[in-house]
Amino acid sequence: MSVNLTISNKVATITLNRPQVHNAFDDITIIQLIDVITQACEQDVRALVLKSEGRHFSAGADLGWMKSMADNDFDDNFADSQQLAKLMHTLANCPMPTICQIQGAAFGGALGLIACCDIAFASPDAKFCLSEVKLGLIPAVISPYVIKAIGERQSRRYFLTAEIFKADKALELGLIHEISDELETSVNDAINNILNNxxxxxxxxxxxxxxxxxxxxxxxxxxxxxxxxxxxxxxxxxxxxxxxxxxxxxxxxxx
Missing domain, CATH: 1.10.12.10 (Lyase 2-enoyl-coa Hydratase, Chain  A, domain 2)
Structure with a gap:
């Protein structure tokens, strides 16, 4: 499985488990994420945590998958993109609070996952990039959520420049809520606050x-x-x- 789901003490934890490709997601990973998020939302849980194994949160879309999709026609690409849109909608509309735990790189579509979560914590070494235009693409499916998170004005810069920005800038933009040297502790503190309510x-x-x-x-x-x-x-x-x-x-x- 590219994605793992565990439930303990009324907290669902979803873990991206493709560290060998920096947790980039392909069509199978997207389907698995939709499935486990839906499962979690149907359980008696009070919070959902989204995290990743390895050094990086996610490099965004898997390059091999994107290369294969480039050979497909419009209809196939549209259907494929609808699955990504369904993932973002499913995560953004979870009834319980969602918390994102970010380390290392978060590029491309990964910013959509972050923006769809209610609360986001990042390590000091985290790096972010809306990298799509470098590849001749646009961050279309994630755009409603990212623009809602950082605003139209900031999106005008980062959608167009595809520049890498660090955790302190992500905090300033409102993409994340806190930079923490102890990510697990910060996430657990947020969970405990939620469980007290x-x-x-x-x-x-x-x-x-x-x-x-x-x-x-x-x-x-x-x-x-x-x-x-x-x-x-x-x-x-x-x-x-x-x-x-x-x-x-x-x-x-x-x-």
């Missing part, structure tokens, strides 16, 4: 971001947000969380 509230908060981001603040949006808070206040976990706070005890999801 109300499971249903975390899912609802993620849905809220997706439904509110970039929307015009009008009466419709005001009504939607008012309805969301009213509904969760009267929910079982909402009532438990408020009771626990006022009674100075741990809520039952921490027990």
């Amino acid at each position: 109300s499971p249903k509230a975390v899912i609802a908060a993620k849905e809220l971001i997706q439904d509110v981001a970039n929307k015009e603040i009008n009466q419709t949006l005001q009504d939607l947000t008012a309805e969301r808070i009213a509904s969760i206040r009267v929910s079982v976990e909402g009532q438990e969380g408020l009771s626990a706070f006022f009674e100075k005890r741990a809520p039952n999801w921490q027990q």
Whole structure:
């Protein structure tokens, strides 16, 4: 398997396992990623971690696979690209929080995986590149997610120059959230923070971001947000969380 899935203590960990090609992904890896992400989303898990074996997070698309696709016609390439689009959509729409752990190189389509995750941690030696135009291509399928992460203005630079940038720049751009010398510790700390929170509230908060981001603040949006808070206040976990706070005890999801 190019991709491994493990579930422990309500945390799903998906690991890219092609270190011999710097965890580059081909059509088989993409299908496997879709399958394991879907499996994880159907389990009783509270968080999902995406990581890689070896020195590098991912070199993006496998060069051998891209070479073979260059010999195919438009219809075959379109169908192939739709699978990559499905992968990005599946990861971006996981109901539970998703955390990306990045070391070494993250090039091309790998930035799509990072941008689709809710939280991203990178090692100080991490390097990033939207390298597609160097190969006569464009970062088309990943573009909605990368542009949402770093903004249109910054995308105008990095989509067009294909320059390599370091972890500190990725942090400045908003592609990652933190640079850490202890990646596993930082990821585990984030997981523990998530596990201390109300499971249903975390899912609802993620849905809220997706439904509110970039929307015009009008009466419709005001009504939607008012309805969301009213509904969760009267929910079982909402009532438990408020009771626990006022009674100075741990809520039952921490027990």
